Amino acid sequence: MDHIFDISQLRELLNESSREIQENISSSTIDFGTKSLLDSIAQQNHYVLSGIIEYLENK
Numbered sequence: 001m002d003h004i005f006d007i008s009q010l011r012e013l014l015n016e017s018s019r020e021i022q023e024n025i026s027s028s029t030i031d032f033g034t035k036s037l038l039d040s041i042a043q044q045n046h047y048v049l050s051g052i053i054e055y056l057e058n059k
Helices: 009-029 034-057
Strands: none
Touching: 009 034
């Protein structure tokens, strides 16, 4: 992984990672309930990390 030098790179990494996670969940063969749970966890993590990044951007 490359070094991150500014907050915008961190946001880009988060967005790319979240997109990849969502794609992996969608293409998985696990049951619907588990997919829903994983999707919810991924969305919550993205929300929290986005908030932290926004805080750092405004600092």
